[in-house]
Amino acid sequence: MAAPLFFLTFLAITCSVAWASDPTPLQDFCVADLNSPVKVNGLVCKDPKHVEPKDFFGSGLSVAADVNNSAGSQATPVGVAQIPGLNTLGISLVRFDFAPHGIIAPHTHPRATEILTVLEGTVLAGFVTSIPDNRLITKTLNKGDVFVFPVGLIHFLQNVGKGHAVGLAALNSQNPGVIPIANSVFGSHPDIPTDILAKAFQTDAAIIANIQAKF
Numbered sequence: 005m006a007a008p009l010f011f012l013t014f015l016a017i018t019c020s021v022a023w024a025s026d027p028t029p030l031q032d033f034c035v036a037d038l039n040s041p042v043k044v045n046g047l048v049c050k051d052p053k054h055v056e057p058k059d060f061f062g063s064g065l066s067v068a069a070d071v072n073n074s075a076g077s078q079a080t081p082v083g084v085a086q087i088p089g090l091n092t093l094g095i096s097l098v099r100f101d102f103a104p105h106g107i108i109a110p111h112t113h114p115r116a117t118e119i120l121t122v123l124e125g126t127v128l129a130g131f132v133t134s135i136p137d138n139r140l141i142t143k144t145l146n147k148g149d150v151f152v153f154p155v156g157l158i159h160f161l162q163n164v165g166k167g168h169a170v171g172l173a174a175l176n177s178q179n180p181g182v183i184p185i186a187n188s189v190f191g192s193h194p195d196i197p198t199d200i201l202a203k204a205f206q207t208d209a210a211i212i213a214n215i216q217a218k219f
């Protein structure tokens with residue numbers, strides 16, 4: 005009697021699986037049908053007979069984005085929303101453009117690790133480890149340098165060179181998601197109650213309300 009129980013316990017322990025990125029595909033591809041009303045984890049597949057080369061194609065990444073905005077930067081994503089053929093494949097790209105002093109504000113990707121290559125200019129890259137250390141890890145990157153932002157950790161970029169900067173990043177999700185820290189905390193809909201943020205940030209409600217009003 006003890007042997008089957010032991011076997012089941014052994015199975016339960018050894019067969020638990022934790023995905024670190026998007027699940028493995030069970031077919032060659034599952035080109036997203038972006039118009040399907042059906043909701044699944046991911047996106048519904050188009051009939052493979054109707055798949056076309058353009059489903060796997062994107063263009064325009066050689067074009068510098070407009071960086072005339074308050075952050076002085078622009079992120080141009082190339083994920084499943086842009087290339088439906090990326091559906092279920094667990095990979096995507098982002099191009100970054102920076103004006104001098106431009107930043108990509110602190111944010112996290114809930115579903116992906118990111119690996120960044122600097123193509124032009126000089127960029128300060130940083131991320132913060134989880135508690136208890138909350139250690140800030142930074143590196144100044146020049147053309148051709150590569151830096152990794154581990155999945156889920158808060159990270160940021162800043163153009164610290166004299167001219168424009170350009171980066172290209174790969175992420176191990178077709179749909180990495182973005183949680184911008186400032187917008188999520190101070191610009192949610194509806195607002196997180198001001199007294200909660202006042203306690204969390206150890207400051208006055210008036211200061212919190214002032215920040216909330218900016219988002």
Ligand SMILES: *[C@@H]1O[C@H](CO)[C@@H](O)[C@H](O)[C@H]1NC(C)=O
Pocket residue numbers: 072
């Ligand atoms: C940048 O944007 C501001 C307002 O959004 C505009 O007044 C200004 O002309 C723009 N500058 C350039 C160089 O496009």
